[in-house]
Amino acid sequence: MSxxxxxxxxxKNKSMVNRERFLRRYRQHIKExxxxxxxxxxxxxxxxxxxxxxxxxxxxxxxxxxxxxGKQHRxxxxxxxxHAGDQLDKPQQGGGGSGSGKASNQxxxxxxxxxxxxxxxxxxxxxDDLALPNMIKKTLSQSKEFKTRRASFVSEGTPNNLSVVxxxxxxxxxxxGMSVGKRKKLKELQAExxxxxxxxxxxxxxxxxxxEQITELERRxxxxxxxxxxDLRYRSQVKVPTxxxxxxxxxxxxxxxxxTQDIKDIAKRFYILLYLFLQxxxxxxxxxxxxxxxxxxEVSEEDFFYSRETGGTIVSxxxxxxxxxxxxxxxxxxxxxxxxxxxxxxxWDDDSPLCAKILGDSLLSMVQYFAYIEITPxxxxxxxxxxxxxxxxxxxxxxxxQIRNPGDIYPVFRELFAxxxxxxxx
Amino acid sequence: MSEKAREYLxxxxxxxxxxxxxxxxxxxRIAKLYKLDTYxxxxxxxxxxxxxxxxxxxxxxxGYNHWSYGKQFLATQKGYKRGQMGLxxxxxxxxxxxxxxxxxxxxxxxQALVIAHACYGxxxxxKGNYLFRTWTDASSIIDYLxxxxxxxxxxxxxYGQEEVEQVLDACHALxxxxxxxxxxxxxxxxxxxxxxxxxxxxxxxxxxxxxxxTLPASLKAEKNNKKRKFPSEPQENILYFLEKNAPLLAPWxxxxxxxxxxxxxxxxxxxxxxxxxEGWATFWHYTLLNHLYDEGKVTDGFMMEFLTSHTNVVLQxxxxxxxxxxxxxxxxxxxxxxxxxRICENPTDEDREWFPDIAGSDWLETLHFAMNNFKDESFxxxxxxxxxxxxxHLFSIYDDDEKNKYLIEAIHDERGYRTLRxxxxxxxxxxxxxxxxxxxxxxxxxxxxxxxxxxxxxxxPLSTDTHEVLKHLHFLWGFDIHLETYKDxxxxxxxxxxxxxxxE
Numbered sequence: 001m002s003x004x005x006x007x008x009x010x011x012k013n014k015s016m017v018n019r020e021r022f023l024r025r026y027r028q029h030i031k032e033x034x035x036x037x038x039x040x041x042x043x044x045x046x047x048x049x050x051x052x053x054x055x056x057x058x059x060x061x062x063x064x065x066x067x068x069x070g071k072q073h074r075x076x077x078x079x080x081x082x083h084a085g086d087q088l089d090k091p092q093q094g095g096g097g098s099g100s101g102k103a104s105n106q107x108x109x110x111x112x113x114x115x116x117x118x119x120x121x122x123x124x125x126x127x128d129d130l131a132l133p134n135m136i137k138k139t140l141s142q143s144k145e146f147k148t149r150r151a152s153f154v155s156e157g158t159p160n161n162l163s164v165v166x167x168x169x170x171x172x173x174x175x176x177g178m179s180v181g182k183r184k185k186l187k188e189l190q191a192e193x194x195x196x197x198x199x200x201x202x203x204x205x206x207x208x209x210x211x212e213q214i215t216e217l218e219r220r221x222x223x224x225x226x227x228x229x230x231d232l233r234y235r236s237q238v239k240v241p242t243x244x245x246x247x248x249x250x251x252x253x254x255x256x257x258x259x260t261q262d263i264k265d266i267a268k269r270f271y272i273l274l275y276l277f278l279q280x281x282x283x284x285x286x287x288x289x290x291x292x293x294x295x296x297x298e299v300s301e302e303d304f305f306y307s308r309e310t311g312g313t314i315v316s317x318x319x320x321x322x323x324x325x326x327x328x329x330x331x332x333x334x335x336x337x338x339x340x341x342x343x344x345x346x347x348w349d350d351d352s353p354l355c356a357k358i359l360g361d362s363l364l365s366m367v368q369y370f371a372y373i374e375i376t377p378x379x380x381x382x383x384x385x386x387x388x389x390x391x392x393x394x395x396x397x398x399x400x401x402q403i404r405n406p407g408d409i410y411p412v413f414r415e416l417f418a419x420x421x422x423x424x425x426x
Numbered sequence: 427m428s429e430k431a432r433e434y435l436x437x438x439x440x441x442x443x444x445x446x447x448x449x450x451x452x453x454x455r456i457a458k459l460y461k462l463d464t465y466x467x468x469x470x471x472x473x474x475x476x477x478x479x480x481x482x483x484x485x486x487x488x489g490y491n492h493w494s495y496g497k498q499f500l501a502t503q504k505g506y507k508r509g510q511m512g513l514x515x516x517x518x519x520x521x522x523x524x525x526x527x528x529x530x531x532x533x534x535x536x537q538a539l540v541i542a543h544a545c546y547g548x549x550x551x552x553k554g555n556y557l558f559r560t561w562t563d564a565s566s567i568i569d570y571l572x573x574x575x576x577x578x579x580x581x582x583x584x585y586g587q588e589e590v591e592q593v594l595d596a597c598h599a600l601x602x603x604x605x606x607x608x609x610x611x612x613x614x615x616x617x618x619x620x621x622x623x624x625x626x627x628x629x630x631x632x633x634x635x636x637x638x639x640t641l642p643a644s645l646k647a648e649k650n651n652k653k654r655k656f657p658s659e660p661q662e663n664i665l666y667f668l669e670k671n672a673p674l675l676a677p678w679x680x681x682x683x684x685x686x687x688x689x690x691x692x693x694x695x696x697x698x699x700x701x702x703x704e705g706w707a708t709f710w711h712y713t714l715l716n717h718l719y720d721e722g723k724v725t726d727g728f729m730m731e732f733l734t735s736h737t738n739v740v741l742q743x744x745x746x747x748x749x750x751x752x753x754x755x756x757x758x759x760x761x762x763x764x765x766x767x768r769i770c771e772n773p774t775d776e777d778r779e780w781f782p783d784i785a786g787s788d789w790l791e792t793l794h795f796a797m798n799n800f801k802d803e804s805f806x807x808x809x810x811x812x813x814x815x816x817x818x819h820l821f822s823i824y825d826d827d828e829k830n831k832y833l834i835e836a837i838h839d840e841r842g843y844r845t846l847r848x849x850x851x852x853x854x855x856x857x858x859x860x861x862x863x864x865x866x867x868x869x870x871x872x873x874x875x876x877x878x879x880x881x882x883x884x885x886x887p888l889s890t891d892t893h894e895v896l897k898h899l900h901f902l903w904g905f906d907i908h909l910e911t912y913k914d915x916x917x918x919x920x921x922x923x924x925x926x927x928x929x930e
Contacts, residue, residue: 002450002467002545003523004443007476008530014479015499021591022496061494062599062894066861069827070886075850077753078744079821079837086834088823115500116507 023121029054030117034125039265042301043251043275044287050122053114126272148237157234166233174231178224186217247282247368248330249275250339252318256293257310258346263375264305267342270373270409274340282336288325292318294348298325313346315383316354319363326366337367345374347383356386364394372400373409435723439731441534446471449538450545456717457546460790462710464549465564466523469541477529478502480517484693487525488571490578490685492594518544520552520696522564535731538724542714547707554798555702557695567692574685577623581678593679596898597665597686602860604665604687605694627677634673660879661865664899665690673874674904683902698801698856705759706797712736712760742818753853758818762805765814766792776812802854810847812838822849827885861888866910875906882913896923 023030033052082088117125153166193210251271253264278285289304290296293311296318322339330337347355364370372387374380380402391398403409435452436445450469457464472480482499483489519525526544528537552558582590597604661667668675669683696703715732718724742757743749769777770789778785784792796809815838822845824833836842836849852858866879876899880888892909900907900923911919 002447002454002469004446004450004469005471006443007470007472007527010472010476014476015482015496017491018482018493018496019499020496021491021493021587022500025493025591059497060891061595062891062898063602064600064861064863064892064895065889066859067887067889070882071827071884072825072886073822073835073849073852074825075753075820075822075846075853076745077742077818077820078746078750079819080744080746082821082834082837084834084837084839084842087831088834090825090830090832113497113501115504 031125043271049118053112056111056113059113151238153233154236161234163233163235167231171227171231189214246284247278247336248286250288252290252341254343255291255309256313266375269406290318296321314351315347316351319358338369340371342373344376345381352382352386370398374402439533441537453542456714462550467545468523468525470527472527490575516540516544518548521567524549535728539711543707543711547710551703551706561695562692593682596902599895599898601690604690656868667865668902672903701755701759701802702805704756705763708756708760709763803851807851812843822846876903877908880911
């Protein structure tokens with residue numbers, strides 16, 4: 001006696017709890033792996049999961065078993081040329097006979113246990129690193145949002161979207177259209193009948209025929225339906241991505257000799273966060289990378305983060321270049337302009353007031369938001385002093401912060417999110 | 427066969443529920459001709475994702491939650507998504523009714539193969555083999571697993587997930603030592619477990635308290651008895667010993683040990699009958715479907731597809747092949763059952779000399795006898811014929827770590843047959859495969875330390891994991907652990923936890 005049961009509709013994610021537990025147990029390892037992978041990824045490449053590898057010795061479940069050594073007998077299939085009593089050289093590296101069942105059971109071949117995490121999980125670990133509050137995490141990791149908007153009428157839909165007025169109007173038009181010929185004919189016949197009746201020819205065959213025709217026509221007119229399926233119109237809803245506008249993000253970074261790779265890595269996280277935030281709010285985002293030491297240059301992302309230069313620092317060169325690029329390519333009526341500047345605080349002493357002047361006089365009036373982060377554990381220098389004045393004057397669009405580790409990045413964003421116009425995004 | 431007699435059950439490669447029923451009925455009918463006695467079947471159709479779930483919970487339909495199953499799942503998922511690994515066509519559970527999972531992706535011939543293999547092959551093995559009859563209770567396992575899952579979850583709610591995880595980790599490390607090898611365990615029953623579990627908690631705690639009583643009166647009594655040896659006999663079931671005697675465990679922790687122990691006990695027969703179980707199931711899918719073909723109920727195309735996968739299943743690559751990963755239990759088991767059938771039906775002179783009892787006897791009866799009364803080790807010892815050894819080109823090597831060369835000690839020839847058979851059988855003997863470790867003594871009056879004794883076999887040392895396992899043991903016992911390795915009645919090594927003092 002057999003029962004056949006279709007289980008395909010039962011839940012398929014029975015293992016999710018266990019998977020979750022595994023991820024929780026190896027949280028630290030995964031965070032490290034995520035951190036490492038960020039350095040390999042481009043800022044704009046946050047839309048996919050990641051393969052995580054953990055050394056097998058960390059995930060190994062111990063059990064008591066025989067080690068190698070001692071005197072062992074093993075039976076193998078597939079003998080070709082051996083005879084009893086033959087001696088064989090042992091392979092180098094004592095382990096010997098690694099083809100036996102035992103060794104392969106323990107899977108010693110692989111020294112890394114690797115698996116995939118999803119995009120959401122990836123972002124989660126990233127945000128964790130940045131100490132983002134949950135609400136912000138959620139906002140940033142959500143995929144594109146849509147608003148439904150009414151758009152015209154369609155002939156198919158659900159009853160709740162039925163447009164009564166439209167449908168009846170259609171029905172009316174159809175009834176007129178379908179009956180116009182018949183009515184005309186009817187009128188003619190009625191006129192003819194009246195003529196005959198006027199002649200007092202009550203029951204001649206002609207009159208009877210006319211009457212019959214008239215009744216037939218009237219019956220057919222009656223059969224034209226009041227409301228037909230064809231008439232029904234439904235309100236249609238379309239999904240519109242919201243909001244849909246363009247933004248450009250300027251990444252400005254000091255690449256002078258004093259900027260170490262660690263500082264650049266922290267800066268990169270800051271840019272990623274800004275990018276994710278902008279992505280949430282804008283349909284189309286362009287990135288411009290400007291790096292500078294004593295002179296500024298627009299470069300590719302790869303060069304921006306990973307090529308090293310030495311020399312002094314003149315920050316104003318980068319600001320000038322940005323101003324130039326904005327004027328050439330990004331008319332500020334079309335584009336929402338964001339800029340993030342990262343530096344270790346070094347600047348040519350005489351240059352700092354000039355920077356403040358460029359920003360205050362022209363740049364800040366063009367941009368939506370300008371963020372300056374100073375990644376240094378040390379005392380502030382001239383540039384910070386010069387910018388402090390600006391942040392008072394342009395509190396709504398200029399933010400600055402000192403960052404010592406990735407966890408400090410978020411406060412800069414809090415200011416950004418706190419702004420009235422972005423309340424809805426939060 | 428005349429054209430008229432050929433009435434195919436189906437000609438399409440797609441399956442439907444109606445067709446599954448038809449095939450199942452036909453296969454059941456033929457299975458009856460061959461006297462296959464089975465539990466009722468519960469055939470469940472599942473998707474690939476669900477198969478991955480089933481995989482990662484050691485094939486159990488319900489299990490308590492633990493990170494190690496998540497690890498298993500991630501590994502399976504990765505392998506499957508990358509296409510490195512196909513999923514099994516089926517998973518079958520030793521329960522009553524016998525649950526078999528079939529993947530929806532399978533074609534009709536594959537579903538028929540799986541039904542014959544799992545629902546009539548494995549199923550009859552579960553019902554007939556003496557180990558399963560003695561050690562597992564098919565009717566109660568699902569209920570027990572449900573009880574275990576709920577109990578573990580309840581503990582997590584009450585004592586915290588991490589606390590529970592720590593106990594489970596420790597138990598898993600010792601799960602192969604949670605088995606009664608020689609005594610028949612009481613059948614488990616979920617209903618009973620629940621009602622008596624509370625009661626047991628109290629009694630257990632009381633017994634433990636008695637053991638560790640420190641009141642002066644009993645101390646005096648003990649002194650009179652000189653030194654009380656505890657346990658009086660060495661104990662091989664380490665988890666059982668801990669459950670009953672560990673001084674510091676809370677009642678719920680003892681219950682969790684018990685759960686791991688019971689489940690480990692349930693799998694114990696499967697670990698000892700892999701070759702036989704797979705061989706038996708493979709032999710029957712082969713025999714049953716061929717019978718179906720001979721009756722003219724399936725098409726040639728059906729047979730081609732069936733034979734292709736059957737051939738893949740019973741492929742045995744040689745030791746020097748890149749695909750070699752040990753002796754394939756399907757291949758060895760299937761060919762041995764085929765060989766026994768051959769010995770019964772067409773014995774050669776050699777067979778008559780080696781197997782006087784079965785040569786020329788009724789093959790079906792002999793096969794059933796073998797299935798009922800043996801485990802891998804004894805099955806090979808009893809039934810591996812010289813012809814099989816020749817067909818497989820078996821040879822045995824002797825590896826002495828003090829010499830720098832392997833010795834070929836036996837090959838498939840007249841002089842080697844007996845040694846070869848002996849060696850292969852030993853390879854499947856659990857007591858040889860797993861180190862012999864027993865609870866030796868507890869220092870009741872002193873530091874309460876627990877001493878285990880490892881008796882070395884053939885000078886093989888323990889794996890490097892052992893110290894990690896001792897840490898888990900230490901966690902459960904609560905006091906020092908010593909593991910002494912004895913070789914020829916002489917202690918050669920002593921490991922301790924927590925102190926890593928190694929004395930030669």
